[in-house]
Amino acid sequence: MESRERQAWVYILSTLVAMAGYALAAWRWHEGLGPVARIGLLAVPLSFMGVVSLGAWLMYRGEAPDERDLAIAQRATSVAYGVLMAGFLYVGMMLPFTHGGWYLVHSALAAIVLAELVHSGLVVRGYRRSAA
Amino acid sequence: MNDDSARLTNQIRTLRFLAGEMTQAELGQRVGLTRQTIAAIEAGKYAPSLSCAFRMAEVFGKRLDEVFQWTPN
Numbered sequence: 001m002e003s004r005e006r007q008a009w010v011y012i013l014s015t016l017v018a019m020a021g022y023a024l025a026a027w028r029w030h031e032g033l034g035p036v037a038r039i040g041l042l043a044v045p046l047s048f049m050g051v052v053s054l055g056a057w058l059m060y061r062g063e064a065p066d067e068r069d070l071a072i073a074q075r076a077t078s079v080a081y082g083v084l085m086a087g088f089l090y091v092g093m094m095l096p097f098t099h100g101g102w103y104l105v106h107s108a109l110a111a112i113v114l115a116e117l118v119h120s121g122l123v124v125r126g127y128r129r130s131a132a
Numbered sequence: 133m134n135d136d137s138a139r140l141t142n143q144i145r146t147l148r149f150l151a152g153e154m155t156q157a158e159l160g161q162r163v164g165l166t167r168q169t170i171a172a173i174e175a176g177k178y179a180p181s182l183s184c185a186f187r188m189a190e191v192f193g194k195r196l197d198e199v200f201q202w203t204p205n
Contacts, residue, residue: 069166
């Protein structure tokens with residue numbers, strides 16, 4: 001497995017673990033928490049993902065990408081951008097008429113997470129398809 | 133990687149052998165690609181850019197069409 005594919009797997013797994021944990025915690029305890037505690041609860045998975053991403057980046061930062069790496073990344077980014085835009089158009093232009101507050105925050109977060117998963121998934125797929 | 137790669141064949145493995153068993157890593161270093169990308173090109177899984185294909189041909193001292201062959205459907 002190539003280093004960038006390994007890096008994408010790290011992003012996928014850390015995102016799934018962090019967001020599944022957050023979804024479970026928010027579902028169980030969110031209603032009983034105050035605004036500051038809610039923000040604190042949200043900061044936990046985001047910090048976890050930040051630390052994991054930084055670690056993965058530090059581990060592979062010395063390897064310069066070649067044209068195949070850039071082509072795979074470019075394709076993944078263009079599709080993930082579409083997913084992110086669709087998600088944010090829905091959250092920003094439709095949901096405010098029916099929902100508010102934390103529902104909007106969680107929906108926006110879901111759009112970001114989905115876009116990130118699509119991006120990392122397409123990076124993995126790109127390396128798998130073009131592996132010798 | 134793309135539709136063209138299925139129709140693009142190459143003689144890189146043979147040319148590496150004729151160049152004194154040049155390794156994929158060495159070829160990659162000389163043309164600015166990783167060993168994995170050279171392996172993917174050799175296996176026909178990735179179609180390199182035109183400039184990269186020319187650089188490879190230059191390394192082997194061959195014309196482009198002696199290194200890569202393209203068959204239309």
